Amino acid sequence: MVFKNRNDAAHKLVPLLKKYGKEESVVMAIPRGGVPVASPIAKTYNLPLDLLMAKKIGHPAHPEFAIGAVTPEDHIIDEHYMPQSYIDSQVKSIRQSLRERYKTFTGGHPPSSVENKTVIIVDDGAATGNTIISAIKMLRRKKPKKIVVALPVAPRETAEKIRQQADDFICLFTPASFLGVGLHYTDFTQVSDEEVKLLLANTNRF
Incomplete structure (x- = not known):
């Protein structure tokens, strides 16, 4: 499966997250590439969008x-x-x-509270999944209701590792043979800091 761009991947994920749009949820994007994927999801379901900063x-x-x-x-x-x-x-x-x-x-905006909320972690893909898995473990300490991970693409082995840690894992494509996230996009242009700031400013943040 090859996506046109991150926006295309986002709109393919949107219908698969419908049930979480009805809950008290927070969409958390892994910057920078995850933000253009997460923004349409947050907009569609009128959910707050925040950043999951992890390294x-x-x-x-x-x-x-x-x-x-x-x-x-x-x-x-x-x-x-x-x-x-x-x-x-x-x-x-x-x-x-x-x-x-x-x-x-964020311009100094305080981080969103995730306690007793459904957290939807979004990125443009995952290779090893190690950062996402570590982020899940740390998020658990903040007592969210559940943690959902939504990705356009991840190798099958990585998908299984993430699935074991998340309460729900949604991934559009999990190939057995995987050479890199970017190969599953026609346009995988690097996301700039300015684009991240613009997307955050134009998406629900409350």
């Missing part, structure tokens, strides 16, 4: 290998044998960066 902590010898993840308010560590000094420095640095980016994108 992996890379292994010091192999930065592409995640040993944990950080959000502006929390962090989770999967590999506990790492020196605490390294973890502390990474958490501090990444958290500061995420908070600055969130402020840039």
Whole structure:
């Protein structure tokens, strides 16, 4: 399956999320690529749109290998044998960066409350799914009613991992052979900071 662009993928996801549009839900996009997918979903069902700011902590010898993840308010560590000094420095640095980016994108708007609400996590696709899975674990601590993950595409193995962590997982295409998210889009132009800010400004935020 190949999508024309992120907007095309969004409109294919919209009808599959209808039941959550009737609940007290919050759409949380993973920036930047997830925002153009999440915005039409939030608009269709008149739901608030917010950003899920999360970034992996890379292994010091192999930065592409995640040993944990950080959000502006929390962090989770999967590999506990790492020196605490390294973890502390990474958490501090990444958290500061995420908070600055969130402020840039939202203009200082406070994060949405998710307690007792359905959280719909949206991205333009997932490769390993590690950041999403870590974000789910951290979101659980905020006591949402349920966590739903909605993606246009993810490899089959990743889809199974996410499905085990989320209360519901909706994915349009889960190929057994996967070479990258971008190959499933005709137009996979990088989303700019300005586009993120514009989409947030033009979508429900309350």
